[in-house]
Amino acid sequence: MTKRSYSLTILVPCYNESKSLMVLLPKLVKFCEDNKIYLLIVNDGSIDNSLKIINSYISESKLSNVISHHNNLGYGAALKTGIHNAQTDYIVTFDADGQHSIRDILRLHKHLISTNSDLVIGTRKANEKNLYRSFGKWIIRRLTSLLIGLDVKDLNSGIKIYKKDTLVPMLQFVPNNMAFSDLIVIIFFTERKVISELDVSINKRIAGQSSINIKVFFETISAIFNAVIFFKPMRVFSAISLILFLGGLFWGSYIFSFGGGLSIGAFLLITLSALSIFFGVLASQISNLWRAVNERTK
Numbered sequence: 001m002t003k004r005s006y007s008l009t010i011l012v013p014c015y016n017e018s019k020s021l022m023v024l025l026p027k028l029v030k031f032c033e034d035n036k037i038y039l040l041i042v043n044d045g046s047i048d049n050s051l052k053i054i055n056s057y058i059s060e061s062k063l064s065n066v067i068s069h070h071n072n073l074g075y076g077a078a079l080k081t082g083i084h085n086a087q088t089d090y091i092v093t094f095d096a097d098g099q100h101s102i103r104d105i106l107r108l109h110k111h112l113i114s115t116n117s118d119l120v121i122g123t124r125k126a127n128e129k130n131l132y133r134s135f136g137k138w139i140i141r142r143l144t145s146l147l148i149g150l151d152v153k154d155l156n157s158g159i160k161i162y163k164k165d166t167l168v169p170m171l172q173f174v175p176n177n178m179a180f181s182d183l184i185v186i187i188f189f190t191e192r193k194v195i196s197e198l199d200v201s202i203n204k205r206i207a208g209q210s211s212i213n214i215k216v217f218f219e220t221i222s223a224i225f226n227a228v229i230f231f232k233p234m235r236v237f238s239a240i241s242l243i244l245f246l247g248g249l250f251w252g253s254y255i256f257s258f259g260g261g262l263s264i265g266a267f268l269l270i271t272l273s274a275l276s277i278f279f280g281v282l283a284s285q286i287s288n289l290w291r292a293v294n295e296r297t298k
Contacts, residue, residue, distance in 0.1 A: 008109055009038040009086040010094050013078035017096040018049040020206040024098045025057040031102050032063050039064040041096075042082045045072035076180030080171050086164060095158035098206035104198075108161040111198045118166040118193035121152060121185065122159035122200035136217045140182060143221065147228045147235055150189045152197065156181040156220075159200060166193060173230070178216045179223040186224065190231040230287055237280025244273035 010032060014021065032039040039058065043051045043066055051068060058064035067081055083091060092108060094100050104122060112120045137156070144150045158181060167184075170191070174183045188195055229236050252266030 007088055008090045008092065008105075009040050009082075009088040010105060011079065011082040011086060011091050012039070012041045012094050012096050013044060013075055013082065014041055014046060014050055014054070014096040015044040015072060015075075015078070016046045016048045016050060018046075018053050020096055020098045021050060021053045021057075023206050024096065025054065027102060028094075029057055029061050029064055031105075033061060035106065037063065037105070038086075038088055040082050040086055041066045042078040043068040044074070044078040045069045074176040074180075075178045076174060077176035079180055080174075080176070083164070083167060083171060089164055090161060091164050091167065092161040093158060099203050100159045101201045101203060104159065104200040105161075108159070108198055108200070111196065112161050112163070115196050116194065117196040118163050119185070119188050119195045120161045121154060121195065121197045122157050122161075123154040123197045124157055124159075124200060124202040136214075140217075140220060140224070143224060144182075144186060147224070148186065148190060148232055150186060152185055152195070154197070155185050157200075160184075173227065175219070175223050177219055179220040182220050183223050183227055186227050187231070190227070229283065233283035233287060234280045237276045237283065241273045241276035241280070244269050244276060248273060 010028070012028075028039060031037070039061070041054050041058070041064070043054060045068075051066070054066050058066060067085060069078065069081065079093060090109060090112065092105055094105070100122070108120050108122055111117070140155060141152070144152070144155065156178075160181075166188075170184060170187045173187050174180050185195065225236070248266040248269030251269065252263045255261070255263040255266065
């Protein structure tokens, strides 16, 4: 299949989803055949019968293919493999657990084209019953809003549609784990790409359990800070500088008001505040230089 044969690829990362695939794949393969959409499944080292089930459903489809990792490399790694191998102008990611609605795919595609967006996020209606996960998602949303001014309702939605030419250069900045879903949106935002959202429906998981846990939460928080420090370092260092400066000013004023003279601790905090600004400027210059070199080598 040449790149211009079809315009859209549905990319499905899969790890141990045999029960869900038995329900999802017949519908998805038929949908792709009916609408001339290419289906690419990345089996990320599943140790159950996922690969066998995938092959049984797509073996006779000319529009479907599967790529397998020998080992489990991670959700983000599976998406990267699929993105690099997709041969269409647009790519929509679609989780294998059956929670996404197939009918939303065409809506997302149409919305991306009509709005000329680089990324459209399928915003799921809030139905999170797990209070810990709901609170974790809220923290991540507030953190990204505070650090970079990004206000997106559903950062980690698994159903998103991209322009491939815009997406591929971003892959070098995102991790191989579950944090991919959040970080890719942040990178698009910091690179001034056009992002829009479209409400989509959400189904109950067909089988199995979600892999989102406390480890994924902290990995995502760490990845967000790394991305912000790389792309927007002054936002972090200026905030640290302001906190140190105000702390030093308050402490010094407090000591001085009681006749304690100039406080060494306050002076140290104000000095660290100045150093934070210096390191922020330095980090910004390094980031700009690296990105300029990277652009020239493309």
